[in-house]
Amino acid sequence: ASRTMSVRSRSMQVSASAKSKALSYESINHAVRNAEYAVRGAIPIRAEQLKLILDKDPGSLPFKKIIHCNIGNPQALKQKPVTFFRQVVSLCTNPDLLKEENREDVLKLYPEDAIERAHKYFEKGGTVSTGAYTHSQGMPVIRESVAKFVEERDGFPTSPDRLFLTNGASAGVQMILNLLSANPKVGVMIPIPQYPLYSATMAMVNGTAVPYYLDESLGWSISIPELERAKEEAENLCVSTKALVIINPGNPTGQCLTWDQMENIIKFCHRNSLVLMADEVYQANIYNDDLPFHSFRKVLKSMPMQFQDLELISFHSTSKGMIGECGMRGGYMHLTNIEPDVQAEIYKCCSIQLCPNVPGQIMTDLMINPPKEGDASYQTFKDENNTILESLKRRAAKLVTAFNSMENITCEPSSGAMYAFPNIALPQRAIDAAADHNVKPDAFYCLQLLEETGVCTVPGSGFKQVPGTFHFRATFLPLEEDFDHFIGLISDFNTKFMEKYRS
Numbered sequence: 001a002s003r004t005m006s007v008r009s010r011s012m013q014v015s016a017s018a019k020s021k022a023l024s025y026e027s028i029n030h031a032v033r034n035a036e037y038a039v040r041g042a043i044p045i046r047a048e049q050l051k052l053i054l055d056k057d058p059g060s061l062p063f064k065k066i067i068h069c070n071i072g073n074p075q076a077l078k079q080k081p082v083t084f085f086r087q088v089v090s091l092c093t094n095p096d097l098l099k100e101e102n103r104e105d106v107l108k109l110y111p112e113d114a115i116e117r118a119h120k121y122f123e124k125g126g127t128v129s130t131g132a133y134t135h136s137q138g139m140p141v142i143r144e145s146v147a148k149f150v151e152e153r154d155g156f157p158t159s160p161d162r163l164f165l166t167n168g169a170s171a172g173v174q175m176i177l178n179l180l181s182a183n184p185k186v187g188v189m190i191p192i193p194q195y196p197l198y199s200a201t202m203a204m205v206n207g208t209a210v211p212y213y214l215d216e217s218l219g220w221s222i223s224i225p226e227l228e229r230a231k232e233e234a235e236n237l238c239v240s241t242k243a244l245v246i247i248n249p250g251n252p253t254g255q256c257l258t259w260d261q262m263e264n265i266i267k268f269c270h271r272n273s274l275v276l277m278a279d280e281v282y283q284a285n286i287y288n289d290d291l292p293f294h295s296f297r298k299v300l301k302s303m304p305m306q307f308q309d310l311e312l313i314s315f316h317s318t319s320k321g322m323i324g325e326c327g328m329r330g331g332y333m334h335l336t337n338i339e340p341d342v343q344a345e346i347y348k349c350c351s352i353q354l355c356p357n358v359p360g361q362i363m364t365d366l367m368i369n370p371p372k373e374g375d376a377s378y379q380t381f382k383d384e385n386n387t388i389l390e391s392l393k394r395r396a397a398k399l400v401t402a403f404n405s406m407e408n409i410t411c412e413p414s415s416g417a418m419y420a421f422p423n424i425a426l427p428q429r430a431i432d433a434a435a436d437h438n439v440k441p442d443a444f445y446c447l448q449l450l451e452e453t454g455v456c457t458v459p460g461s462g463f464k465q466v467p468g469t470f471h472f473r474a475t476f477l478p479l480e481e482d483f484d485h486f487i488g489l490i491s492d493f494n495t496k497f498m499e500k501y502r503s
């Protein structure tokens with residue numbers, strides 16, 4: 001019987017391999033195949049391979065570790081979580097810690113205000129357990145808190161019903177891009193360079209990405225004539241543009257918009273009947289006091305009545321700021337002037353996903369509603385927050401200055417976000433060598449940098465760029481104690497690279 005079984009199972013295997021697979025590269029949705037996401041593309045994939053080699057044989061490569069500067073993932077580079085936030089989330093996920101009979105013991109480990117805050121999520125408008133599905137838009141008690149945050153930040157009230165908590169900003173962005181892309185001739189304007197969530201998602205939903213170029217010579221600013229040009233070019237291709245994506249502060253470029261620039265963008269969207277998608281995930285990552293963050297909602301609400309029907313969708317995330325809670329997958333999207341029947345469709349999409357994850361919802365509330373002056377945990381929170389902010393400011397300035405001191409490299413200031421995006425004037429011989437290796441020139445530079453130093457970055461081609469220009473993106477997230485070493489690795493590599501390929 002066992003022999004029969006083995007023959008039968010072998011014959012079934014043969015038949016399976018002989019029959020073409022139901023799921024083959026050729027048979028899958030080509031829209032998925034067309035999507036590209038360089039932040040975790042070829043260079044980071046190679047970095048993972050090198051890491052496995054180092055794990056097996058530590059001395060086998062010209063460096064001891066990989067420095068992952070390809071992704072804005074602060075806690076992966078040893079940034080500590082904010083104490084109060086993790087105290088509250090841990091209290092919420094272990095119900096025994098909130099039982100009255102355990103209070104005396106729990107108070108030995110947790111401050112009273114953390115226990116008090118944790119209870120809030122299990123009261124009216126909250127949940128019964130972090131393991132239970134919540135309202136499709138997220139817990140009402142948290143959406144009320146976000147509405148209060150928005151009103152205090154902007155000076156204009158909003159309703160919790162216009163807020164949707166999301167599994168990171170990505171989930172919200174993808175839902176809206178999908179909703180917009182009614183057919184392949186619908187266009188969404190996206191910045192170049194851009195965070196590739198946008199171009200990848202537009203490919204996946206069979207929409208048309210309508211690129212508009214940021215002006216590197218003007219600090220990556222957005223020009224209205226360029227927006228007009230891009231939209232007109234799309235119209236000439238019979239593409240009907242429905243939305244404009246703005247990332248402010250910018251990723252990968254780090255620029256921050258001024259109030260006037262934002263007003264002009266709103267006017268452009270209004271006169272062209274475009275939905276404005278405001279990606280504001282880096283709103284707390286502000287390093288230049290002369291360029292403070294303003295939300296698009298605040299600017300819009302401050303403008304004359306004629307603009308007050310502009311359709312605006314704003315996105316926020318727990319992945320950035322001073323907290324870097326990327327893995328918690330928290331965030332929200334905020335609808336302004338979106339038609340009720342369209343909001344109902346967005347609600348349906350959220351309901352199909354059931355609900356955003358509950359720890360991420362709680363982290364979203366903690367992000368926008370941290371300890372206040374007078375709370376037991378306020379001083380610790382304030383010290384932790386300011387320490388991280390001041391360090392990010394120093395690292396941003398230091399990395400940009402370092403890039404500007406390297407041969408054939410120039411770099412615009414990083415006034416916000418988590419990245420520097422230097423421009424490399426690659427010698428022709430390097431461009432030719434890249435062609436010989438069948439890789440794009442800036443990818444060739446990034447690959448050589450990785451193979452020789454362990455520093456993992458993302459080539460500018462992964463964010464798209466003006467043809468004939470070359471860039472790469474590096475985060476400034478390595479801890480300050482490692483920062484000089486990190487910069488030295490890139491600087492020494494660049495000197496050797498330019499020496500080797502100097503025309």
Ligand SMILES: Cc1ncc(COP(=O)(O)O)c(CN[C@@H]2CONC2=O)c1O
Nearest residue numbers: 071072168169170195251281317319331
């Ligand atoms: C501009 C922008 N929008 C949205 C997101 C998505 O964030 P969530 O984690 O909330 O989904 C990111 C993440 N930043 C990516 C990830 O790390 N490095 C990056 O460039 C981003 O940079």
